[in-house]
Amino acid sequence: xxxxxxxxxxxxxFDLGKTNSKMFVFAPDGSILDERRTKPxxxxxxxxxxxxxxxxxxxxxxxxxxxxxxxxVGSVMVSAHGCxxxxxxxxxxxxxxxxxxxxxxxxxxxxxxxxxxxDYSEAFTPRLPLGLCYGRHxxxxxxxxxxxxxxxxxxxxxxxxxxxxxxxxxxxxxSYLGVHCHLWAPFKRTYSSLVDRLGWRGKFPQIMPxxxxxxxxxxxxxxxxxxxxxxxxxxxxxxAAFSYYRxxxxxxxxxxxxxxxxxxxxxxxxxxxxxxxxDMLCNVTVEGMAAPSLRFMGGRENDLIGRGWSEQxxxxxxEAVIARGVFALPSWEAGGPFPEIKxxxxxxxxxxxxxxxxxxxxxxxxxxxxLDLIHSTNKIVVDGGLTKIALFTTMLAQLRPKxxxxxxxxxxxxxxxxxxLAFHALGLSPFKDETLHVAGSxxxxxxxYRDTWRELSNAARRQARTACSEGTE
Numbered sequence: 001x002x003x004x005x006x007x008x009x010x011x012x013x014f015d016l017g018k019t020n021s022k023m024f025v026f027a028p029d030g031s032i033l034d035e036r037r038t039k040p041x042x043x044x045x046x047x048x049x050x051x052x053x054x055x056x057x058x059x060x061x062x063x064x065x066x067x068x069x070x071x072x073v074g075s076v077m078v079s080a081h082g083c084x085x086x087x088x089x090x091x092x093x094x095x096x097x098x099x100x101x102x103x104x105x106x107x108x109x110x111x112x113x114x115x116x117x118x119d120y121s122e123a124f125t126p127r128l129p130l131g132l133c134y135g136r137h138x139x140x141x142x143x144x145x146x147x148x149x150x151x152x153x154x155x156x157x158x159x160x161x162x163x164x165x166x167x168x169x170x171x172x173x174x175s176y177l178g179v180h181c182h183l184w185a186p187f188k189r190t191y192s193s194l195v196d197r198l199g200w201r202g203k204f205p206q207i208m209p210x211x212x213x214x215x216x217x218x219x220x221x222x223x224x225x226x227x228x229x230x231x232x233x234x235x236x237x238x239x240a241a242f243s244y245y246r247x248x249x250x251x252x253x254x255x256x257x258x259x260x261x262x263x264x265x266x267x268x269x270x271x272x273x274x275x276x277x278x279d280m281l282c283n284v285t286v287e288g289m290a291a292p293s294l295r296f297m298g299g300r301e302n303d304l305i306g307r308g309w310s311e312q313x314x315x316x317x318x319e320a321v322i323a324r325g326v327f328a329l330p331s332w333e334a335g336g337p338f339p340e341i342k343x344x345x346x347x348x349x350x351x352x353x354x355x356x357x358x359x360x361x362x363x364x365x366x367x368x369x370x371l372d373l374i375h376s377t378n379k380i381v382v383d384g385g386l387t388k389i390a391l392f393t394t395m396l397a398q399l400r401p402k403x404x405x406x407x408x409x410x411x412x413x414x415x416x417x418x419x420x421l422a423f424h425a426l427g428l429s430p431f432k433d434e435t436l437h438v439a440g441s442x443x444x445x446x447x448x449y450r451d452t453w454r455e456l457s458n459a460a461r462r463q464a465r466t467a468c469s470e471g472t473e
Contacts, residue, residue, distance in 0.1 A: 009074030159234030178284025211421030244417030296336030306359030
């Protein structure tokens with residue numbers, strides 16, 4: 001399907017994160033004309049934490065209509081966070097509210113899921129708690145709401161859910177199907193054995209490329225008129241960012257995409273290096289190709305450790321924490337390469353700016369370790385919210401002197417990636433490489449601090465694993 005209304009007109013992109021939801025309006029030359037922000041609301045339904053999807057959709061419709069009126073927007077595109085899905089029927093019926101992935105499933109259902117989950121060598125999805133692998137939550141619904149699930153006509157990834165809300169069309173897309181869900185076999189480029197074993201294949205609709213124009217939506221504008229614009233197929237947010245840098249001409253790089261999650265993608269990582277016990281997995285690119293990855297909830301952890309500090313952090317504060325030997329050890333949230341241990345601070349108490357410096361050191365240590373685990377020896381591209389902490393990127397560059405570290409000049413790589421995919425469908429390529437070289441900091445004792453942090457973290461992990469092993473004997 002080709003767009004009849006959107007050629008050479010601005011594109012509205014909804015960038016829907018777990019914590020923040022944003023709308024950007026991109027001009028055909030790639031510049032941002034407008035942006036709006038809100039926060040999704042999570043509410044209780046039948047004892048489950050779910051999205052207030054109508055509240056969010058009302059905001060999306062209102063902002064999109066205003067953008068059409070102000071900027072003559074011709075189409076809409078969605079980039080969305082992972083681990084989330086919707087069960088739908090027809091063109092408008094949501095069978096159950098969208099689940100919050102940060103909730104555990106009942107023990108009995110978790111136990112039976114373990115008997116049907118595909119081998120790691122097939123789906124390259126680790127066995128994680130909560131809904132961090134969303135096939136686990138799909139299974140929960142199938143077991144706990146069997147009649148509802150049987151009546152479900154389509155299982156939609158989160159980005160495709162919003163495409164359906166706007167257009168009424170049920171679709172799938174590679175990058176979301178393959179995002180740590182147990183439902184996709186990345187090297188076979190088809191559904192996993194779990195899907196066929198449970199008879200779900202018929203509930204997954206046609207796969208269409210991200211960015212493709214798949215339908216239209218009609219909007220009531222503020223002046224009382226009604227206008228129709230095109231709808232593009234959506235995309236998983238981290239894969240949108242990865243696609244963006246490739247579309248600007250960058251090749252042979254590892255992406256460090258930062259937001260609520262820090263996701264590290266290195267296509268050159270050998271499969272033999274992937275470790276299910278360290279939250280290593282295969283994402284899937286928008287073209288359907290496997291992309292070895294590792295993730296941890298670094299943005300959330302930075303906020304927790306730093307207690308919401310929002311100012312810049314001085315070199316003096318970081319060096320004071322290093323000199324005193326204060327360490328934040330993993331993990332402060334579920335998932336990541338240290339799932340066996342709970343976050344703690346050792347070596348003394350810190351507050352204020354030094355507490356924020358400790359948080360910045362923590363996410364730097366975790367990212368540096370992630371780059372080693374994912375076998376990154378190529379260029380490193382860092383984008384997203386954590387790039388606002390200047391010392392995060394410069395410390396990373398200091399710790400990796402043999403690699404070129406590049407930082408995006410815009411913190412909205414996922415939104416730009418979604419826009420690039422939409423413009424590509426319109427025959428446009430407005431974005432150019434805008435990354436900047438990052439010079440390493442020269443912090444005294446940073447390398448020794450990194451070595452000690454790893455020793456302490458690995459020792460805690462070994463102790464926890466030994467205790468778990470002894471407890472099961």
